[in-house]
Amino acid sequence: MLKMRGVAKSFITDTIKTQALQPFDLEIKQGEFVAVVGPSGSGKTTFLNIAGLLEEHSEGQYFLDEKETTGLSDKQKSSLRNQKIGFIFQSFNLIPELNLFDNVEMPLRYRDFNAKERSERVLNALEQVGLAGRKSHYPQQLSGGQQQRVAIARALAGSPSFLLADEPTGNLDSKMADGIMSLLKDINKQGTSILMVTHDMEQAQQAGRIVEIRDGHLSEQKVAMTA
């Protein structure tokens, strides 16, 4: 489903070249739950941005559902992102002027769904995260945990191949964080692959695989225990 071969990322500022990610190979299969761990500044977010087609890799090949992504135009990458990837951000990134229904519907508007299809998908996704009854509420009327659930519903509504979660519990207290982790595991059990960046080793241990990034080097870690 996701296959990276010799992928690396470097930045050139003035005459200085910074190697953010050393060349690495990685393959994530359908239905896997992979946690990406590592200290701050190690290159986790850069890795996630490349996986989410938000940043271009400097070297190597990246296949998403067998499709080579290198050299795609902005329009092609946007479309691929919209159809194959669901994003979950640390700070939720909901649009405050839109209610929950409209927030979840937003990415669907960039696809060829008609209004009825969009409505069905939005309601299903909100149902899945337990917020269907609050579809007319605005984000600021919800708790942090509920807002993250809406963000997950938004990511799920388009039936993506996998979810990319960047510190999804980073802004939540431990109780809310447990609820979100539990929801992600449920979603994973239903067949959606998840790639989650986290600082929290305890949460990482709940994933099926752990990938560690340290000083731009990517390596597999053994999972000590699973929940």
Added chain:
Amino acid sequence: MKDLAPILKTLWKNKTGPMLLIMQIAVAFTILINISFMAVSKLHELKVPSGLDEEVLFSLRTNFPVAPDENAARIQQDLLAIQTLDSVDNATAVNSIPLTSWGLFDSINATIDPDSYIAQAGTYTGSKEFIDTLGLEIVAGRGFEDSEVQIAQLDYHERPNSILVTQGLAKWISREDWAGAAGMTVYINGQPYQVVGVIKELVAVWPDWTGNERSIVLPTYHYANEGKLMIKAKPGQLEQAMEDVNGLLMQLPGRFVTDLEKFKDTREKGYKGMESSLIILMSVTVGLIMLTMLGVFGQARFTLMKRRRQIGTRRALGASKSHIMRYYVIESILVAGTGVIVGSLMAVLLNVKLMEIFRVDSVPFEYFLYGGLSVLVASLVAVIPTAYSAANISPATATRSV
């Protein structure tokens, strides 16, 4: 148009900024429409033909340094002497010089009853060669007979009852057939006058008067101990004629000659005020358009800064650069379009008030059409650079948590 609903919802949720911008555009549009119309009307007035043979005409003011009972004879002698100069074609005494803002007007009535008012008109009187000297064209009826023209003292009752009217006034006297005004009787100050002929054009003395195409010419020149003369030079001899006439008149002891001026200069001076106000009107219009564009640009820029993360999120969730551009452009058209619609209503109301107060004409539909399009294009020009910047926001950095 999938973006329309979220754009409207977003604008409604944060209405203060867009509402202020809509009001700014509406007020600017209201002023723009009315000012443009006034400016174009003024421009039109500046180009109104005077009916005079402007290239060869000049005027002066002089005195007649003789005993009061010899004034009439002195004027006639002076005119005859001027007419015999080689550089001069013809000369006449006049009560007023066109476009100098100094002169008489009369109310024209259809009957002796003051309620039968037709229109006001500028009043000229001149000596025998008035029509020929000024280069006026009679387009209906006839000019004055020699027997009708006289130089007399100021007494209304001595006036012969023949008058000439301009075509602009003839249209008011005989609305269906202006030429039919020739032969009709009109009343001025309760006295009957017969319209003997119609002059094609003779501009009144007030350049900024909206009715300055309406003039009458009376055949009696009322003399005093000083007066104004208009002289027609032979083609190409204007400067020479001015010198010759001045030299001739100054031969008489006790005489002064002043305000010696080519009619081209008289016209320029007459319209100078209007030209200045036209320039001011144009400047205000251009300033307003720029101010509106800055307002749109500022609002778009402010919104961009506020929505940076949101745009990044949209990009991450699948919006292409063109989706973001489209979103901003539609939003701008909606705001500017609403401003134009509100502004059009306000412009109509203002125009109705101006029509009541200043008797200006109603603003034609084309002004709203082209004005509206101009404001929309100006808004787009202002918003496109911002929309382009928005589309190029990196989703990777914009969505990053701080």
